[in-house]
Amino acid sequence: MAWWRWAANAPCLVVVVAAQAQWPAPPVPSPVAFESITDNRFSQLRRQAMQFVASRPRQGFQFVERHRDAEFQVHCRGIPVLWLERRSKHLLLQVSLDADQRAPVVLQLRAILQWQLEPLDHLEQVLAGVPEPVLMDRMLQVLAGQVPDGARCGVL
Template identity: 50%
Template sequence: MKVRHGVMWAIFLALVVAVQMHLPEPVEPEMLAYRDVPDETFWTLRRHAFRFAEARAREGFAFLEGPPASASFQILCKGVPVLHVERQPPLLLIRVALGTEHRAPAIFPLQATLQWSLMPLTYLEQVLSGVQEPALQDRLLLTLAGDVPEDERCGVRR
């Protein structure tokens, strides 16, 4: 009986891995929260992101302005959001999609540039503000799903 259950679990795990290989990345991003910034600082962050996307447009990057009523912007990699910055006073949120290290690794230097002057919230402050990290399950499923196909990556020169 134990052998049957073991085989059933092995088949179940194989199905989960197979399904994850054909489904898109989990939508749950890795989110970091910072203390809100003055308008001038936010527009400087936006300008850095815009220049990054503009300089790398041939590599598949694009800049997307948020709705007019919100203070937000995104960087897309071949239509897939990889970085999202949003001002939600009293917070500034920077979301990096899980799997970005495979899809668009060039985002990380931009993320570091955006974050260098910001005051991060502590883990406890993030939790109390409702900003939570992706679940371990999401990270595990992404790892099992494997790499992003080369034609869906940005920054890859051919």
């Protein structure tokens, strides 16, 4: 009986993977929550992200401020690859699952930012409602294939 269920769901999975390959969705983020920080500290992190983008003028990066002192993003050719967002009780840092292909140098910025922050433990993250990318998200990202050369950043 179980193999019938699997056989019935297999065509659906094939359609989803084919659709993902044909029309790639925006990258799925991989979030991590950190303890809340002061306005001054958030401004320092914001400046570091701005300097990161400014030091790579022809590499396709853009700094996008969503809400002053609350959220900013780093985009690669118009697609967000890193987000930092202040929430009421914690800070959320997200990097797209395809950042290692799309903009590998942004992983350095993530490391610099993370190094300066105190992460919440796993239970605190769950209680804060921080979603973890599920296995299906990661699998679809892999099956979607490589990022085209023209969509990459940080590569001269």
